[in-house]
Amino acid sequence: MDTKLKLTPNLSPNLNPTVAKDAQGAPSLLTPPNGSPAPLDTADFFATVAEKSDGTGLRGDYRKIDAQYVVEQEWDAYTPQQHALWRRLYQRQAKLIPGRACDVFIDSLERLQIGEGIPHFAQTSALLLNATGWQLVAVPGLVPDQVFFEHLANRRFPVTVWLREPEEFDYIVEPDVFHDFFGHVPLLFNPVFADHLQEYGKGGLKALKVDGLAMLARLYWYTIEFGLIQSPGGLRVYGAGILSSGGEIEHSLTSPAARRIPFNLERVMRTLYKIDSYQETYFVINDFEQLFEETALDFIPLYQKLSALPPLPANALQEGESVIAS
Numbered sequence: 001m002d003t004k005l006k007l008t009p010n011l012s013p014n015l016n017p018t019v020a021k022d023a024q025g026a027p028s029l030l031t032p033p034n035g036s037p038a039p040l041d042t043a044d045f046f047a048t049v050a051e052k053s054d055g056t057g058l059r060g061d062y063r064k065i066d067a068q069y070v071v072e073q074e075w076d077a078y079t080p081q082q083h084a085l086w087r088r089l090y091q092r093q094a095k096l097i098p099g100r101a102c103d104v105f106i107d108s109l110e111r112l113q114i115g116e117g118i119p120h121f122a123q124t125s126a127l128l129l130n131a132t133g134w135q136l137v138a139v140p141g142l143v144p145d146q147v148f149f150e151h152l153a154n155r156r157f158p159v160t161v162w163l164r165e166p167e168e169f170d171y172i173v174e175p176d177v178f179h180d181f182f183g184h185v186p187l188l189f190n191p192v193f194a195d196h197l198q199e200y201g202k203g204g205l206k207a208l209k210v211d212g213l214a215m216l217a218r219l220y221w222y223t224i225e226f227g228l229i230q231s232p233g234g235l236r237v238y239g240a241g242i243l244s245s246g247g248e249i250e251h252s253l254t255s256p257a258a259r260r261i262p263f264n265l266e267r268v269m270r271t272l273y274k275i276d277s278y279q280e281t282y283f284v285i286n287d288f289e290q291l292f293e294e295t296a297l298d299f300i301p302l303y304q305k306l307s308a309l310p311p312l313p314a315n316a317l318q319e320g321e322s323v324i325a326s
Contacts, residue, residue, distance in 0.1 A: 059174050060141025060162055069147050073121045073138040073161050082163050083117035089169070089178050090115045096249045102229050102236040104193075105243065108186035118177060121159060124185060132194040136185065141174060146208060152201025157188060170246055183240025184224075192288040193238075197224070199296045212303035215269040222268045223291060228252060228260060228284045235260065235284065235326065251278045253326055259317060260284050260324040265294050266302065267321075271312045280315040284324050 064071050094115065097106060112124065125135040137151060139158040151158050159180040164172045172179070187193045200220065207216045225241035226248075235253055242248045251258060255278075261267070263283045274280060285291050317323070 058141055060139075060160065062140050065140060068137070068151065069139050069143040069158070070137045071140050071161060075118070075120050078118050078163070085163060085166055085169075086118045086178060087116060090182065092246055093182060093244065096246070097237075097243065099233070100237055100249050100253060101243055102231060102238045104190045105186045105238060108189040109182075111189070112186065114181070118163065119181060124181075128185075128188055131189050132191050134188045134194055145204065145213065149201045149204030149208070152197055153205060154201075155194070155198050157184065157197075159185070179240065179244045183244035187238060187240075190288060192292050196288065196292040196295060199292070200224070203295070203299055206300065207303070210300055210303055211307070212299060215303060215306055216299070218269050218271055218273060219265075219295065221273045222271065222281075222283045223263075223285070223295075226252070226273075226279050226282060227291075228282045229288070230284060230286050235324065238288075248278050252282050255326070258282060258326075259315070260326060261317075261321060262324065263290065263294070266306060267312070267318070269302070269306055270309060271316065272314045274314050 061071075062069075094109075097109075112119065112127075114124075121136040121138055128134040128136065132155075134155045134157060136159050137156045138161050141160050141162065143151075143158055148158060160175060160177050162176055163178060164176045188197070200216075204213075204216055207213050221241075223239065225239050227237075227239040228235050229238045230236075237243055237249055237252060239252075242252050252260075258279065259281045261281060261283055263285045268283050271281060312318075
């Protein structure tokens with residue numbers, strides 16, 4: 001998906017991402033539909049998921065969800081045309097990522113062998129479970145924040161089951177199976193990144209109770225979705241929103257219109273982001289160990305500290321802040 005996405009993480013980009021109401025990274029807290037056994041005390045999930053650009057309801061079939069919004073993938077229901085569209089998407093991205101994506105992403109993607117069609121989640125789950133203890137769960141689309149965080153905290157990654165239409169090849173409003181699988185799943189084979197994502201889920205459950213979700217959403221956005229990482233060969237991409245985009249890979253690494261700033265946790269959690277265009281600021285980590293160590297903290301004191309400070313514009317450059325050359 002090209003990153004003219006109108007999403008914020010669920011937040012899920014499933015995060016499953018929820019669609020953003022504004023550019024402050026403040027996702028709506030979502031509740032399950034009538035009859036769901038998972039009680040969440042916020043506004044109606046289906047009525048207020050956010051102001052999608054096309055004004056329609058949620059995409060996806062929610063009639064068969066369980067208490068955790070999990071459904072059957074029903075792989076046999078995918079059509080030959082859908083598998084062909086997956087191949088086109090895969091082939092485009094496969095040409096873009098050499099020398100641009102981080103090595104662990106490329107290595108894991110090659111291991112998965114998913115270029116010929118939409119993958120079986122169960123087959124990948126078996127590989128993941130053996131490698132890092134993670135599993136994939138099929139979901140119909142966007143899910144409530146609490147449900148999303150519970151999945152991550154228990155080493156389950158939600159993957160949307162539906163695929164975009166051919167006319168959405170370059171632009172899609174909600175994340176589909178290609179974004180979720182191609183963009184996110186390969187890095188789950190890295191033990192350090194996998195541990196980080198679990199800690200993020202645990203932190204999300206805490207954030208729901210203390211009004212910290214907007215700041216946590218910014219962290220997800222600028223790392224898991226749009227993060228860059230240093231490598232011996234220069235800057236590389238690890239963020240799923242970039243890796244699944246036809247245009248933002250090159251923009252993030254080379255465009256003079258974008259700033260690339262060393263990762264600083266407080267800076268990231270204060271920075272607003274773009275939800276309908278390429279990012280103006282990217283944050284660069286040294287390695288996944290840095291990401292894990294700096295985010296495996298108790299964020300409660302940090303939420304209290306940062307809530308007293310104004311958020312920073314997406315294109316802000318702080319006094320004395322260094323910019324990494326592309």
